[in-house]
């Protein structure tokens with residue numbers, strides 16, 4: 241998407257510099273910084289410390305990391321060590337394991353001298369595939385928005401609530417939850433977005449609000465607790481969120497707080513959709529609440545917030561008494577029964593094993609979903 245007049249992806253390979261580059265998201269919205277990632281440690285730190293974040297982008301970053309590793313040392317030992325180190329960076333987003341498995345699966349079958357080139361090509365493909373998946377998600381999601389818009393009075397916007405940042409910054413481009421919004425704007429549909437701030441790291445306030453502003457999408461920032469009230473008062477027509485891991489049965493793991501939005505949406509008959517590219521589906525997991533590992537992050541993220549002082553300095557402030565212990569589960573699981581539908585690159589389906597099997601018959605063998613690959 242565009243930043244000013246320039247089209248950016250969130251990660252790219254700069255041929256001139258022979259370097260992988262990212263937008264360092266820790267500084268947004270106040271500063272736009274592009275940094276190169278060179279060593280394995282650079283890539284691992286960028287994922288762990290959330291210079292890049294969002295499940296699809298984490299996957300793409302890991303793929304580029306493996307490609308760079310193969311340039312340095314294409315041995316099996318290095319392949320396995322890199323897989324382990326990168327996999328340990330963030331436990332919940334399944335796209336990380338998906339991308340690492342894609343790379344290792346391909347490279348294991350090749351002689352060492354061919355690995356660097358093959359890995360580079362596959363990493364670029366994984367990026368491009370993500371962009372195309374998200375474009376398709378946008379087109380399918382657009383039809384949902386179009387139907388709601390058709391029932392509106394002239395001039396009335398379709399009010400969409402989103403949580404966290406499942407925008408282009410969370411993917412390689414377009415975003416998952418935001419892609420239908422961007423497509424709706426392009427189609428001339430009047431949309432208005434409620435952007436949840438998304439404590440503790442405020443990805444909504446810092447990233448989604450920035451994206452919406454950059455692309456001229458009408459929006460308001462709301463506190464995380466406002467969603468239920470707005471739904472009770474008919475001010476939310478639709479919720480669209482992203483996901484970090486969706487089970488074979490349609491349970492959705494996403495940023496902490498998503499579950500509460502889904503409960504409020506159910507209570508108020510507001511359609512609740514989840515947008516995802518298929519690498520976010522974990523075909524091995526059946527019960528999301530019981531089986532998905534939930535990342536516990538540093539309590540500093542809860543006890544402090546980052547913001548801009550009036551003099552323009554970006555800084556952190558503590559918001560609680562000295563020594564207050566923080567608890568910081570980063571994700572929660574929304575059971576499939578609370579979800580109206582899953583918006584994937586292949587279309588929209590029910591959040592259930594049957595719904596997913598209809599869209600992904602290639603993942604179903606003798607009535608059982610295939611686990612690997």
Ligand code: MRU
Pocket residue numbers: 293294295296403404405406407410411416417443481482483484494495570
């Ligand atoms: O901790 P983050 O910022 O990596 O988490 C990202 C999310 O949870 C997003 O909401 C998103 O839905 C998943 S990525 C499209």
